[in-house]
Amino acid sequence: MKGKGEKFREKLIEYILFALSLSAIIFLAGIVLTLLKEAAPAFRDTGFLNMIVSKDWYPTYEPPDFGMLPLIAGSFMVTAIALMVSVPLGLCSAVYISELAGKKEKILLKPFIELLSSIPSVVYGFWGIVFLAPAIQRHFDLSSGYCALTAGIVLGIMSSPIIASLSEDALNCVPRSFKEASFAMGADRLETLINVTIPAAASGIITSIILGTGRIIGETMVVLMLSGGAAIITLSPMEPVRPMTSAIAAEMGEAAFQTPHYHSLFAIAIILFIITFILNMAAEKLAGKYRLKLGSHR
Template sequence: MSAMKIRKNILTLHAKEIAIRNLFGFFAFLSVLLLGLILLFLFREGLPLFKKISLADFLFGTAWYPTYEPPEYGIWPLIVGSLAVTFFASLIAVPLGLLSAVYIAEIAPTRIKEILKSIIELLAGLPSVVLGFFGMVIVGPWLQETFDLPTGLNIMNASVMLAIMAIPTISSLSEDALYAVPREFKEASYALGATKYETIIRVIIPAALSGVSTAVILGMARAIGETMVVLMVAGGAAAIPEGIFDAVRPMTASIAAEMGEAPFRSGHYHALFATGIVLFVITLAFNLIADYISNRFRETGSGTL
């Protein structure tokens, strides 16, 4: 009697294990499935555009007049706009993010370190629309007056705002990478008569380089995919910029601004989805590069740096 009972318990236990395992598996695959479906949808709605124009005309066409008759769907100005704001944002965010990471990981006393870390986390939690608003009403007018410009909503403004968004990513990921450098390396360096700064520059940063590069690339990926800020402060002109005070219309801003007005399954609608594909490919490339770099030196250290 009791033997049967135990047997039954084991059976129910086993069934429970299987049920739990399947449940977790289901949710894990659900996210993959959803991603797959989104992609499928993106391509289904975007690819029909290429029945009307060629890929080259789409990517490198310099005129974006989707509502004209006949419409023109050249997104080169949008691509340039995205790359320009990302490039200048990186120019600001990479040094600032890295230097703050080095300061937090290696130099700051414990108290200051804690304070700085929470402030940077706070910065990461700032809603992008708030940042965009700040760019619109504070930075924009200031730029306009200081540099005597027709508009303060331009590459410069968007780059600064995007940099503020990318700094937390770059800083906290870099800091993790710097922190993970074994204490043995630092001790070896000090024991060889290096100062703190020589140790940071010659040992700690090179040893953390793969993690730091990943941080930089993910920060840039964040900047290129960001929508609300560029929609609000980049100026919205779909023209190839000639200087950093020109207004641009990055891909994300274009999609967000125009999707509501594009007639369903019109050429314009397909063009916006195709722009989404381009954006997807770019961010995917960024992530793959980050992944490649972070794996590359993992086993043998940074090799011959």
């Protein structure tokens, strides 16, 4: 019979599961605390604001300069270029798969897109080095093909399957009844798409772009391999830049443990973390709204 022992077992299992699920909170908190602890000396020495707005990043000079502005600017530049590539490519692909493709085509295309988004970034980076960078160097007659443009294009191509896949989900969520109502009023497929389907999926699409942006900003290998690595502030996409992630990846190997340089690299990680955190929270908020708007159609 079911007795005390059973009740005890049930409770015990629930507590074990609960304890294990705290791992997510523990890791996130652990990451935040570790970053803060390791970055604290850098902020103490230079000052948080000073570090962000100062224009010189010369970590190995004597005395060193730890101004993050060029790195932040580099990240933004590369991200902007990448978005210019991935948003149109990703959205068009999403619209095509969700609205235009035939049934059989769809069954093949969804996994295809998923497959593409699982290709490791180092492979894209490698392709950039052996193919795109030389091509851009030749085409624009540059001294080096490693620049914001190259890194941005490769990042854009790489993230378009992600944006396509998430946007496609959003478009798919739009209830058929919405579209039918539009068709019944004599609208054609294009008008229905522009006036009904896309607006209904808008917050889902925006969510996908936000999540894509987070991925691009946080991506390391492609920018490390392709952005050229110069910590300068520039508006020209043909110039080499040094985005935050590549600065961390390139310098941590050389920065001695517990030196100002080491601490400043953690300080960059904090900025990165804050940016992606904000993007994530925004995406979560929007996604919640989106579900609310379309009700429980899924």
